[in-house]
Amino acid sequence: MGALRSVDPRFSPRPRHPARGIATAGRRESTLRGGEVSAWGRLLRANRAAASIASCCFCFRPSGGEEFRGRLSRDHHSRLGRSPTSFEAAALLIAHLSDPHLRPTGELYQGLVDSNAMFDAAVSHVNALDPAPDLVIVTGDIVDHGAPAEYEHARSALAAIRRPVLMLPGNHDEREAFRAAFAGRGYLPATGPLHFAAGDHGPVRILGLDITIPGEHGGEASEEACGWLEARLREEPARPTLVLMHQPPFQTGIACIDAYNCRGETRLEAILTSHPQVERVLCGHVHRFVMTRFANTVLVTAPSTTTAIALRLAPDAEPASFVEPPAFLLHQWRGDALVTHLVPVGRFRGPLPFF
Ligand SMILES: [Fe+2]
16 A cells, blocks of 8 residues: 555645745655655554653653654644754644534434533444544534533533533523533633643643633634633643634635624734644534635534535525534644544444455
């Protein structure tokens, strides 16, 4: 397989990206050369072990070797304009769920769909992953109406996740009920918007940006939210960072949801563009996997664990939802880059012979 790929023109070195000036050929070579798969495995196992050890500066020392680690991090370092640091070689696996729209125990989502059971299935799938994720994130709309009975059920459902969980509110959440329900998790502020910064889950820093507007379906990257974000990004400019928010700041082409996206995108774009350590902006809200380039980084929206908003791209399309196969995202920090996988929830025929 390695020899075949080495002569395939699809995998030949690529020129620098015209806008970002990032050479991507080195990263691709490092993952495709024959014999390096086992090296990757050794490195990731070593990094996972190292990541479980508390360290003042994420000074992990995996056993993959200085030469190999240097090659892994070449692109990321060139982007940040500095020499390699050790945390970039450590691995981190993040399961990204979104928009579960949980209901009080025994009640259906919109009276039609058992969103609680669908979330339980997603949690079971996450718990069965091998390797297990280091962290689980949920990008909003934890419940459907913001009601205390819904949060009571949510607390029970979320307790089944065997890994640390970080959550943001969405437009279907109620800020104070959300804060009260999850205050015991220890990462939410006591007052104000529910922004959070989490830096103790491995090599990647997680910044949660609460852009919800109480009583509205759309969000806003307000001056307050952007000020908070910029201050956090200035704290650790060399550390790979993920920015979480609920409503995405771009047009998906699905008119019924684009009417309620994140306003203030120009303000947000200016901040993100000046902080190249942002590896991803991770959103929910759209109930579909969508990816785009935004502010010189990659922005993805996670699918919902319950219904999917219909993929209808005609401007006058009738809004609708479908019970498509639920899914979540799996983000893996591999030392020099974040790789995102789409994971359908369920049991499927297989394993069949690899070809
Ligand atoms: Fe939602």
